[in-house]
Amino acid sequence: MKGYNPDLFRKVKKAVSMQQVAEYYGLQLNRKGLCQCPFHQDKNPSLKIYPDGKGFYCFTCGTGGDQIKFVALYHDTSNYEAAKELAAAFDIPLAEPMTYREKREAELVRRHRVAVAAFKKRSTLYVKMYWILLCEAIHERNEHFTEALQNITYIEYLLENIEECPEEVYEDKKAVRRIGDIKRRITDWYIRIEADGTISR
Numbered sequence: 001m002k003g004y005n006p007d008l009f010r011k012v013k014k015a016v017s018m019q020q021v022a023e024y025y026g027l028q029l030n031r032k033g034l035c036q037c038p039f040h041q042d043k044n045p046s047l048k049i050y051p052d053g054k055g056f057y058c059f060t061c062g063t064g065g066d067q068i069k070f071v072a073l074y075h076d077t078s079n080y081e082a083a084k085e086l087a088a089a090f091d092i093p094l095a096e097p098m099t100y101r102e103k104r105e106a107e108l109v110r111r112h113r114v115a116v117a118a119f120k121k122r123s124t125l126y127v128k129m130y131w132i133l134l135c136e137a138i139h140e141r142n143e144h145f146t147e148a149l150q151n152i153t154y155i156e157y158l159l160e161n162i163e164e165c166p167e168e169v170y171e172d173k174k175a176v177r178r179i180g181d182i183k184r185r186i187t188d189w190y191i192r193i194e195a196d197g198t199i200s201r
């Protein structure tokens, strides 16, 4: 998805409703279709989400527009960037694949993206959990203190990379193996092998 696409706005607005956009940004609609406005300090829900593609309007601060405008205001970016963001978030195909081969390639790209997203979610969970355990170990100077000192920087580096460029981490066999090790390490974190060889938790 690159360059100017004259159909971008039309396709995005057709594919994603205002309600979907509101939900995507975690806004809770009440029965009247009102939610708390993210564009001013809103105590009572005063932003109305209109059905059937009629957009949104805040009765307090007067902000209004369509799906794309909402995202642009929310991220303080251009309408073009907002439309691209929505297209990516909702997996909207912007160009129809022409040949069988192109369709097949698009499908592979889509599957790859889903796999990377799942990997990112899973890895973040394990690595963050391990990072919390290491922080705790340093803070408490407990039996994992040395392990924590040795690993904390790498773990923070790994977390940053998973966040910034998950695709590259996903392709990096060493990093993937390391994340597998981390997962196992968390599982046996509280297992202690006693002097007589028995295992306790």
Ligand SMILES: [Zn+2]
Residues within 6 Å of the ligand: 037, 038, 039, 040, 042, 046, 047, 058, 059, 060, 061, 062, 063
């Ligand atoms: Zn408002």
